[in-house]
Amino acid sequence: MMEFRCALMEIETKLNVLNSEFALTHNRNPIQTIKTRLKQPVSILEKLHRKELEVNIFNVEEYLADIAGVRVICSFPEDIYTVADLLLHQDDIRMLEIKDYIKKPKESGYRSLHLIVEVPIFLSEGKKPRKVEIQFRTIAMDFWASLEHQLRYKKHLENAEEISRELRDCADKITSLDYRMQELRGKIEYAD
C-alpha cells in the first residue's frame, strides 16, 4: 500500500506543477482541487473475490487498476483535456487506458474522464512503476456525481426510476451550463 500512496504523491506533484505553470501563463488555475484516495484493504479483498482471483500481490498489481485513485476537479470542460494532455505527454508517464465518459456519458448521466496511467516511484532500490486511476471532472460534474453516488447505496427506493430520470435530466442541464459558462469565460478573457 505504501507504494501506491507514493504513486499518489508523484501524480499529485505533477498536477500541482502543471497547475502552477498554467496559472503563470494563463493567469488562472485550471485545477480547482485534487483529492486522493487509497482503496481500503477490505475493498481490495472483495474485488479480488468478485473477479475470482487468488489473494496475492501479483493479482493486486496486475488486475486491480484502481487501488490508487486521484480525482482532479477542474473549472471548465476544456481544462480537463488540457491538463490530461499535458500529463500524458510527460516522458515518464505511460497511459494504459482511457475512458471518456464526457464525450460518451454513462446511461445514468455520469460524466468524467478516466485515465489509468503508470508512474515511476523512486524507492531506495530504484524506480518502480505503479498504476494510478485519475478521474477528471468539472466542479458541476463532481457535485452531480456525489449526489448520484448516494442514490446507488439506497436499496429500497420506491420512486427509483423517477429519481434516475430526474438525475439524468439534471446531468444534461449541468453539462449545457458548463459549456455556456466556458463560452462566457472565453468572451470575457479574450475580449481585451
Next chain:
Amino acid sequence: MMEFRCALMEIETKLNVLNSEFALTHNRNPIQTIKTRLKQPVSILEKLHRKELEVNIFNVEEYLADIAGVRVICSFPEDIYTVADLLLHQDDIRMLEIKDYIKKPKESGYRSLHLIVEVPIFLSEGKKPRKVEIQFRTIAMDFWASLEHQLRYKKHLENAEEISRELRDCADKITSLDYRMQELRGKIEYAD
C-alpha cells in the same frame, strides 16, 4: 491585523465544530470548504480614502467591516441557512448586519448570504470583540461569482451588455438547478 487573523481562526473553528456535529447527526457535511482572507493593507488604505476617512486604527475598526473575510461554500441552499442560524445562535457571537442576496439577488445575478458578526478573541489581556464578514454560498453560486468577478476587472469590453445578460441568465439557471438537486437529495435521503 494579527487580531483579525485570530478572529478568522475563531470563526473557522466554530464552523468546523458545527460541520463535525452535523456530519455525525446527518451523515453528510453541509460545508464543502471554508476560505479565509485578510484585506491587504493597501486595499485598506484605498477604502479609507474612498470613504474620506483619516487613516487610523479607530476608523479601521469602526468603519471597515470586511478586513477579515470568511467564505463558506455549502452543498445546498438550505445548508446555508442551517449553518448561518446555528452560528448566530451561539452566545458569544453578535450579529451586526445581514444581507441576503439569495432571497434578493443583486442586479447582476449575484447570490450569497452576507453576515457581519462580532466574535471575541482571547488575547493575553483578556477578551476583545472583532468584526468578521462571512459570505455563505453554494458551490454553484461560488463558481458563478468567480466568473462574474473576472468580468468586473475588464474595462474595455465591447459586448459587455450581452455578456452581463448572459451571466444573469446563467445565474437563474444555476439557482433553479441548485434547488432541483436539493429536492432530489431530499427524495434520496428520506426515501428509506
Next chain:
Amino acid sequence: MMEFRCALMEIETKLNVLNSEFALTHNRNPIQTIKTRLKQPVSILEKLHRKELEVNIFNVEEYLADIAGVRVICSFPEDIYTVADLLLHQDDIRMLEIKDYIKKPKESGYRSLHLIVEVPIFLSEGKKPRKVEIQFRTIAMDFWASLEHQLRYKKHLENAEEISRELRDCADKITSLDYRMQELRGKIEYAD
C-alpha cells in the same frame, strides 16, 4: 468522540491565537508545534476495564481525562509557563488538574507540564464543557520522551537497567542545555 475532537479544535485555536499575539509582541514564536490526538476506542475500553469501570458514556466523561490530548512543543522552558499561564487565565477555561513534571521530574527522567482543563464547545444545542489533557514540553524534552517511549514497549531487554540509567543521565544533560540556551537567548535578545 466528535465532541472531544471539537474540544481539541477549540484548544488548538486558543493556542494559535496566543502564539500569533506573542509573535507580534516578542518577535518570535513560543510554540514550535501543536500535535493533537484522540484516544482510540480500543484503548478507552482497555482503560475502563483496568479501572474496573462499566463501559458507558458517563464513566468515559467522568473518569477518563485523557481522551482528547494536545501536545504543545515550545522552544524554551520559560515559554511553557508563559503559554500555560495565558491559557489558564482565559475566562472560559477551567483548570481541573496540574502535574508539573518539569519541576518534579519522574523517576525515569521524564519532564513535561501536564494540565487537565475543561473547555466549552459550541454545539447546535448550546455550550458543553469537555475535558482535554495538555502536555507542554520543550523540543529537547519531546525528543527525549519519544525515545523513552520506545523503551517502555520493549519487554525483554537484557540491559534495561543500564539503558534506563543512561536515559536518566541524558535527560539531566538535556535539561541543563535547555536552560543554558534559554539564558543565551536572553543575552542575545535583550542586549540591544
Next chain:
Amino acid sequence: MMEFRCALMEIETKLNVLNSEFALTHNRNPIQTIKTRLKQPVSILEKLHRKELEVNIFNVEEYLADIAGVRVICSFPEDIYTVADLLLHQDDIRMLEIKDYIKKPKESGYRSLHLIVEVPIFLSEGKKPRKVEIQFRTIAMDFWASLEHQLRYKKHLENAEEISRELRDCADKITSLDYRMQELRGKIEYAD
C-alpha cells in the same frame, strides 16, 4: 520563480516517498519535518549585486544556487546520511556540490549537511533541470542554528565574543548528546 517552486515540490515529494518507505521497513520516520523556502526577489537582487553580476535570468540560474531551499530535519545524525544517500542515488538527481558541516563544523559551531542538486521539473514543454539547496540537520542542530541565526542579526552586542564562545560550547554538547541518544536508540531497537 514558479519553476523553483516546482523544483521544491519535486524534492519534497522524493523525500516524503523515502520517508514513507523507511517508516515501513524500519518502523520509524527518519525525517521529522521538511521546510521549504524561496529566496525573496529583493534578496536575489542584493545577492547579484554583491557578486557584481548583472540582473538577468541567466545569472540567476547560473550563479545563485540557493533560490530554492529545502531544510530536512532528521531525528538522529545517521538518518541524515541515510536519507541524503538515498536521494543522491536516484537517477534523475544530479549532485552539484556537497558541504559537510557536520564532519567539519563551521568556526561558529554550526553543523549541517548542505547539498546542491539539480532535479528535473516536468513543464508543459518538457523536462527542465532546476537547482535546489538541501540542508540536512538533526532536531538539536536545527534548534541551535535558529538561536545562532538571531545572534548574527544583532549588531551592537557588548559581550558578543563571550556569547559566541558559549554558543560554540553548547554546539559541542548538543552534538555529543545527539550521538549518545543515537547510540541508546540502537541499543533499544536491536535489543530484542
